[in-house]
Amino acid sequence: MTEVKYSKEHEWIKLEGDVATIGITKHATEMLGDIVFAELPEKGSSVEKDGTAGVVESTKAASDVYTPVSGEVVDTNQAIVDDPSKINQDPENSAWFFKLKIKDVSEMESLMNKEDYDKFAKENA
Amino acid sequence: MDTKKTSLYKLHQDCNAKFVEFAGYQMPIQYSEGIVEEHKFTRNHSGIFDVSHMGQLFIYGDDELIKDLEKIFPLDLENLKLNHSKYSFLMDKDAGIQDDLIITKIREGFLIILNAACKNDDFKILKDLLNEKYKMVLDENRSLIAIQGPKSSQILNEVINKVKDLNFMSGNWFLFDNQKVYITRSGYTGEDGFEISILNNFADKLTRELIEKGSKLVGLGARDTLRLEAGLCLYGHDLDKDKTPVEANLKWAISKERISKGDFIGSDIIIKQLNNGVTKIRVGIKPEGRIIAREKTKIFNQSDVHIGEITSGTFGPTVNGPVAMGYVENEFSKKNTKVFLEVRGKKYAASICSLPFYKKSYVKGAN
Numbered sequence: 001m002t003e004v005k006y007s008k009e010h011e012w013i014k015l016e017g018d019v020a021t022i023g024i025t026k027h028a029t030e031m032l033g034d035i036v037f038a039e040l041p042e043k044g045s046s047v048e049k050d051g052t053a054g055v056v057e058s059t060k061a062a063s064d065v066y067t068p069v070s071g072e073v074v075d076t077n078q079a080i081v082d083d084p085s086k087i088n089q090d091p092e093n094s095a096w097f098f099k100l101k102i103k104d105v106s107e108m109e110s111l112m113n114k115e116d117y118d119k120f121a122k123e124n125a
Numbered sequence: 126m127d128t129k130k131t132s133l134y135k136l137h138q139d140c141n142a143k144f145v146e147f148a149g150y151q152m153p154i155q156y157s158e159g160i161v162e163e164h165k166f167t168r169n170h171s172g173i174f175d176v177s178h179m180g181q182l183f184i185y186g187d188d189e190l191i192k193d194l195e196k197i198f199p200l201d202l203e204n205l206k207l208n209h210s211k212y213s214f215l216m217d218k219d220a221g222i223q224d225d226l227i228i229t230k231i232r233e234g235f236l237i238i239l240n241a242a243c244k245n246d247d248f249k250i251l252k253d254l255l256n257e258k259y260k261m262v263l264d265e266n267r268s269l270i271a272i273q274g275p276k277s278s279q280i281l282n283e284v285i286n287k288v289k290d291l292n293f294m295s296g297n298w299f300l301f302d303n304q305k306v307y308i309t310r311s312g313y314t315g316e317d318g319f320e321i322s323i324l325n326n327f328a329d330k331l332t333r334e335l336i337e338k339g340s341k342l343v344g345l346g347a348r349d350t351l352r353l354e355a356g357l358c359l360y361g362h363d364l365d366k367d368k369t370p371v372e373a374n375l376k377w378a379i380s381k382e383r384i385s386k387g388d389f390i391g392s393d394i395i396i397k398q399l400n401n402g403v404t405k406i407r408v409g410i411k412p413e414g415r416i417i418a419r420e421k422t423k424i425f426n427q428s429d430v431h432i433g434e435i436t437s438g439t440f441g442p443t444v445n446g447p448v449a450m451g452y453v454e455n456e457f458s459k460k461n462t463k464v465f466l467e468v469r470g471k472k473y474a475a476s477i478c479s480l481p482f483y484k485k486s487y488v489k490g491a492n
Contacts, residue, residue, distance in 0.1 A: 034160055036417070037447075057417050059161065059347075060154075
């Protein structure tokens with residue numbers, strides 16, 4: 001059973017074995033508005049917990065995407081680069097951003113579960 | 126100072142507006158459908174914009190006022206026909222742009238539409254320049270509602286009869302609910318459209334009727350993407366006191382008659398720049414691919430020399446790609462010149478292009 005966890009920067013992370021799939025939450029997309037540009041980390045690069053690992057832009061502004069855990073980028077989702085509106089349509093499923101081979105599973109512990117994240121998102125709307 | 130609300134505030138709330146503070150006003154940045162949909166709806170149907178934060182300055186006077194205003198604006202106001210409008214600027218003595226504006230000749234004098242963030246300063250500057258000789262009213266009792274897009278003429282005409290007979294860049298008084306409204310055929314989106322000056326108490330009713338006839342409210346977010354696709358300048362970004370109308374590539378708005386006389390504020394500099402050229406000039410910039418280059422992005426030439434800066438940049442929903450404008454050194458301003466834009470530390474290819482990014486022919490005659 002894989003549990004989805006959430007960060008305070010509005011990323012979701014789903015761990016399967018030692019590979020984590022990361023994207024941004026529906027709440028994040030609602031705050032950003034129409035997403036018109038996405039930039040992802042390079043495959044094979046290493047990213048550090050809470051470091052930037054991508055960018056999304058709406059018509060209004062650019063926002064960094066952070067990685068909630070450290071690891072090596074093993075895959076990226078080119079479909080959202082080609083058509084960033086997919087991120088607004090299906091943010092927590094098909095519009096994932098990148099997959100990491102994670103370094104330290106204990107980094108998952110500080111992240112929120114769904115219930116805590118929903119509460120956090122509501123308070124920070 | 127408290128943030129001001131326009132007379133459409135309640136209506137914005139009813140339409141689920143997201144608000145933003147702009148020039149001291151609570152203004153709608155977007156509604157529930159979002160900027161891209163609002164933008165496209167304006168291009169394909171009809172969008173309503175609350176621009177009541179803008180200044181509506183009435184200056185009352187006759188021939189003497191015309192002469193005095195010609196000392197300020199680079200326009201042939203003597204030959205400006207009744208109810209006709211011109212785009213112009215308020216300049217300082219160095220021809221730096223203090224505001225850009227639309228001036229319309231009305232029977233009692235002139236109506237000048239000013240940018241919200243500049244209107245109070247403009248009022249003081251103009252009052253001083255005119256030596257307080259004329260009655261001037263920066264009217265807070267009137268709202269300003271723009272309706273823009275191909276269906277707007279038909280929709281507005283259903284509410285206010287005969288308005289579709291107006292020509293582009295001209296206006297007239299009409300009646301709505303037995304109240305006098307001043308309507309001009311003009312706008313800031315690259316589409317055919319109108320701007321309606323109406324008493325605050327009637328603005329809500331008029332707007333609701335326009336919505337009922339099929340138009341939709343559109344926020345400042347889409348107003349910005351629409352005007353940028355149309356190649357129109359935004360004061361405080363593409364225009365400011367450090368830029369002259371010649372540098373801003375707006376010399377078309379300066380009357381040739383008046384240049385030959387050269388007796389308006391800033392005319393020395395304008396004439397010098399027209400004769401000798403300028404060192405920097407406003408251009409359109411089209412990034413390759415999808416990269417968005419926003420305001421303050423640095424522009425480099427092919428030898429990696431810094432040659433300018435973006436002043437407005439976003440994603441254009443109709444163009445379906447990034448669009449930008451900015452200032453570059455004159456020798457790099459030719460169409461199709463390859464340049465590089467520095468975004469988040471990396472350089473991306475772009476080319477200089479002509480403006481606008483999107484062009485639809487304005488309605489000149491009646492239809």
